[in-house]
Amino acid sequence: MATSVPSPAFHPTANLDSYPSDIVVTSSDRIAFYVHSRRILSVSTNHFASLLIQPLPIGGKLKVFLLGEDSQVLNVVFHTIYLKPFGQSPSPVAVFVAIDAFNKYGIPVDQYIRPNTPLFPPLLAHAANDPLNVYAVAGQYNLYELAAAASAHLLALDPEDVTDEHAVRMGPIYLKRLLLLRPARKRLLEELLLQGPSEHPPTPQCGVDNQRRTGRQWDLMITNLLSGPTPNLPSATIQATLSPIGNHIGCRDCKAALDERIQQIVTNWEKARVRFELPELYIVMLKYCRKQYRLILVAQSHRISQGLWPQDSENARI
Numbered sequence: 001m002a003t004s005v006p007s008p009a010f011h012p013t014a015n016l017d018s019y020p021s022d023i024v025v026t027s028s029d030r031i032a033f034y035v036h037s038r039r040i041l042s043v044s045t046n047h048f049a050s051l052l053i054q055p056l057p058i059g060g061k062l063k064v065f066l067l068g069e070d071s072q073v074l075n076v077v078f079h080t081i082y083l084k085p086f087g088q089s090p091s092p093v094a095v096f097v098a099i100d101a102f103n104k105y106g107i108p109v110d111q112y113i114r115p116n117t118p119l120f121p122p123l124l125a126h127a128a129n130d131p132l133n134v135y136a137v138a139g140q141y142n143l144y145e146l147a148a149a150a151s152a153h154l155l156a157l158d159p160e161d162v163t164d165e166h167a168v169r170m171g172p173i174y175l176k177r178l179l180l181l182r183p184a185r186k187r188l189l190e191e192l193l194l195q196g197p198s199e200h201p202p203t204p205q206c207g208v209d210n211q212r213r214t215g216r217q218w219d220l221m222i223t224n225l226l227s228g229p230t231p232n233l234p235s236a237t238i239q240a241t242l243s244p245i246g247n248h249i250g251c252r253d254c255k256a257a258l259d260e261r262i263q264q265i266v267t268n269w270e271k272a273r274v275r276f277e278l279p280e281l282y283i284v285m286l287k288y289c290r291k292q293y294r295l296i297l298v299a300q301s302h303r304i305s306q307g308l309w310p311q312d313s314e315n316a317r318i
């Protein structure tokens, strides 16, 4: 039997708990993780894939398990169980495989991938490079915060980039949200831009005609903005397009109103988040009826291929 090497993070003297480790879990590539039966059983909902029926006696003989997962995957699993921050960020592949292994070992994914857990920062970092896969995993386990963070990188997504595998993984609710993200952001921007600068009562220096001229200039500029790709329009572009209107305004009040309105739009656009409500019923269904959802997804995918999505998207509800 090949000799194993202790894990750098889970070695025999790592002091990860108040009592010495009582289990050695060895990975397929012979890295040994010195861990604690009580800790594992406090997290696992299935006795760690039925390997541990009860806590081992303190001071007893070390129990050894050889698992099929490699050390990178088990490293993610045990960092998650111990809520231990990663010294070095795990590879995306190890993270994705480990998340699927959570089910096998009874680790509740929705409890252990949250903003304050060790796995959240690596997933967030990975979302910048591979947002669709991160979003799909988030959808699969109903990880709303992760999905929202990943969706910030998906504003320019071409729906054709969503493969069948992505769609099945994320499920119909998150697929619907994703497909509606672009039109929702476009609507949001239209609503912001359609409200121009406020007008002031006519004065001898600046009458109604003068202020309407500014309004027409505003309409022209927002038409230019809305004709481009709007879902991820940089706020700097909004500012750079609308600010020059002020170059033709001689009235101090009109100029102040213009600057104020541009600033409001930029601020609101930067903090704008598209929210899709997820009724409690859906959450329950996602947790307990995933299989049935997949059947529905197959039907919905068929409708997409027929060009019925998203106009017919209300049918995603059950």
Ligand SMILES: [Zn+2]
Pocket: 200, 206, 211, 251, 252, 253, 254, 255
């Ligand atoms: Zn004026």
